[in-house]
Amino acid sequence: MVNLELYRVFYTVAKCGSLTKAADQLFISQPAVSQAIKQLESQLGGKLFNRQSRGMQLTDPAGKKMFEIVSEIIEKLTVAENEFNEINTHTSGSVRISAADTLTTYKLMKYISEYHEMYPSVSFAFRNSTTRQSIELIKENQADIGFVNLPIEDKGVVFTGQTGIIADIFVASPKKFAHLNEKHIELDNLSNYPIIMLNTTTTTRQEIDKFLSDLSVKLVPEIEVSSVSLMIALAKEGLGIACVPKDYVAEELKTGELFQLNVTPSFPVRVTGVIVNKDRNYSQAVAEFLKLLNKYENND
Numbered sequence: 001m002v003n004l005e006l007y008r009v010f011y012t013v014a015k016c017g018s019l020t021k022a023a024d025q026l027f028i029s030q031p032a033v034s035q036a037i038k039q040l041e042s043q044l045g046g047k048l049f050n051r052q053s054r055g056m057q058l059t060d061p062a063g064k065k066m067f068e069i070v071s072e073i074i075e076k077l078t079v080a081e082n083e084f085n086e087i088n089t090h091t092s093g094s095v096r097i098s099a100a101d102t103l104t105t106y107k108l109m110k111y112i113s114e115y116h117e118m119y120p121s122v123s124f125a126f127r128n129s130t131t132r133q134s135i136e137l138i139k140e141n142q143a144d145i146g147f148v149n150l151p152i153e154d155k156g157v158v159f160t161g162q163t164g165i166i167a168d169i170f171v172a173s174p175k176k177f178a179h180l181n182e183k184h185i186e187l188d189n190l191s192n193y194p195i196i197m198l199n200t201t202t203t204t205r206q207e208i209d210k211f212l213s214d215l216s217v218k219l220v221p222e223i224e225v226s227s228v229s230l231m232i233a234l235a236k237e238g239l240g241i242a243c244v245p246k247d248y249v250a251e252e253l254k255t256g257e258l259f260q261l262n263v264t265p266s267f268p269v270r271v272t273g274v275i276v277n278k279d280r281n282y283s284q285a286v287a288e289f290l291k292l293l294n295k296y297e298n299n300d
């Protein structure tokens with residue numbers, strides 16, 4: 001495959017009819033232009049130009065046919081580059097996201113930060129919502145993108161394909177619970193320890209309670225809070241054993257501020273997904289954010 005830059009040089013020389021003029025347009029030296037044409041002709045195995053006193057003339061029919069084809073390709077590339085720059089420079093508006101605060105804080109911020117670097121004119125609006133609330137907000141056009149727990153069955157929304165995995169674990173501080181580190185613990189025996197969990201209004205807590213109920217296990221939290229951040233902070237202080245998504249405490253596990261308890265059975269992983277309105281009438285700003293999410297599809 002010939003280097004595309006050689007075709008750009010060929011195209012420019014043919015348009016200008018002169019090596020010198022082409023060099024000026026390409027901001028390279030005239031010898032470099034001449035060398036590029038020679039290299040392209042060598043790779044193609046034939047002459048593209050007749051060098052004449054009045055300039056560079058395309059050979060007939062080979063050079064002229066090649067110019068016809070290359071012109072179409074270069075012009076399409078130019079249009080594509082212009083459209084990209086137009087989107088990159090002028091995408092504006094807002095992206096309205098419906099998701100649990102913890103998901104926004106621990107999962108989405110990296111996407112939002114990267115997106116903001118690309119499209120600084122776009123603003124964000126966030127709604128702290130459960131899965132059911134997110135579905136309703138999307139259907140009522142009060143949110144553009146919803147992050148929900150799967151599976152869902154609602155014909156008013158469409159699943160875009162982006163997914164993520166959440167694994168809930170129990171963590172504790174070695175300051176108060178070092179004796180439990182690496183010890184095997186049956187799930188129902190955790191009732192002997194102070195437990196920190198999200199409150200019962202959250203979808204996460206409801207799913208955890210259902211899993212425990214199916215196993216006939218009853219855990220009564222000593223502390224109930226409304227955010228994962230607060231659970232993590234309390235656990236780091238040694239006030240109890242917290243039930244949190246593993247990814248959300250990755251740094252604390254790495255530094256040793258918290259350790260993961262070896263609890264059996266473990267919670268089944270939860271799958272999250274991205275939904276939009278079934279009519280897909282979203283703006284360019286939303287479309288570009290969905291493209292960014294798709295870049296990381298199934299990697300989280």
